[in-house]
Amino acid sequence: MGNENVLDDVFDNFVNRVNLFKDREVLRHDYIPDKLPHRENQIRLLGERVAPVLKDARCSNIFIYGKTGTGKTAVTKYVLSHLEAKAKQYGAQVKFCYVNCHVTGSVYRVFAHLSQSVGMSIPFTGLSVEEVFDRFRVSLDTSRVLFIIVLDEIDALIKEKGDAFMYELTRINETLVKSKVSIIGISNDLRLKEFLDPRVFSSLSEEELVFRPYDASELRNILLERSKLSFQEGTLTDSALSICSALAAAEHGDARRALDLLRVAGEVAERQEAKSITEVHVQQAEKHIEHDRVVDALNNLTLHSKLVLLSVYHLNKSSATTGEIYDVYNELCGEFGVGILTQRRLGSLVTELDAMGLVNAKVVSKGRYGRTKKIRLEISRTLVRDVFDADGRFNRIMDYKVCASKKSVLNNKSS
DNA sequence: TGTCCACTGGAACGTACGGCTT
DNA sequence: AAGCCGTACGTTCCAGTGGACA
16 A cells, blocks of 8 residues: 555656656657758658659669668658658559668568558468568569568668678569569668669669768757757756757767657756756766666676676676686576576677666787677676675575686686 | 687577567 | 468578788
8 A cells, every 4th residue: 555655746846847848759859850850851852763753753872871860761761762752642553661671670571561551461470571572572563563562670670681682673674564673772771772782773773862860950950940849948958958959969960869858858958847948957867778778788688698697797807718707608608507508608698788788898809818798787786786786596596606617717827 | 939728708509489460 | 282482590511801920
């Protein structure tokens, strides 16, 4: 019953407190505003490129480059939804399908998604990729449309699964009779060209568009526009706005990050029942976002990745080698009562942890004493402790004392 | 100058699983 | 039910390597 009272207070406070937000949805990154400041040029260019579909002609394939949070996705969705509306007006059969390749995860699922958008439902497993592609092709052709496929974060999929599927896709028009396809590829990586078959590349980038990062003053304008819609008037201080844009500008002009910061700063301020959002709230928001990201990443690790991370934690050195970590990992597995993975596999897991920013792993050569990775924890020890303490399974090994194996002792001497 | 360490990291393959088609 | 599929996760094999040391 104590719990009930607490919750009652929480809810009452929430409802009665001063409201800083007018509409917090506006600050989410999937929100597409009516106005995209500093992207007028790109909007116009992309508009010109896709306009031919209004006259029943296929538009060129387009390749869009730019780092995260430079407005590629927003501009593309903005232009294409306007195009669709305009097409209705002119009676042109135009349709577009947006797929985020990174989120979707595999070639199979990308084709399944495309199929669904032309009214063909596909089971989530069981078919071959060729079969799914074929079904997509057939149902697309029967639907008689000018179909624009937007493949966002296409670099992620190509790097992981190769570009064979892109070859199929770029040649699809040769087998279509009643429909036509144009492809818009969006990549965060400017070097994607290196990973692509030249035939695919030339076909895909009939046109190219590059999105430069926003600078601090541009980010400031973007935030200002959005804040007018999202916050009550006079609740956002100038200094908060400036620091948000400065922080995001320092991180390659990422508008998405700037919007996140602003939204979380608003939430922090509201929780503290402040009357306005200040610089301090933004700084707290930054810590908050990072904290949440790490906790989330830690909780979602697989058991063995957790054990590897705990090995780094237990070794508690400024930099440990792969071999040392493997020894500790073996001990922990024994203590935990699970089978051990090979050192090769552990190497891959360390690489993954590095990519997530949970550890820092650098390949170094120690000359006569071989080549290895130097690995250290990249997050605070207390945070690791907190997260794993919350999971009862790890109680026994959280206070485990590492026995230094002979091998590790030898390594220590040499380094 | 060549040797040799302690790995790295690519590639091919194996296994378990859920789920399809026929 | 048989045969095939994609996905996730793992193993096995092995060529390659930066640089301290003899």
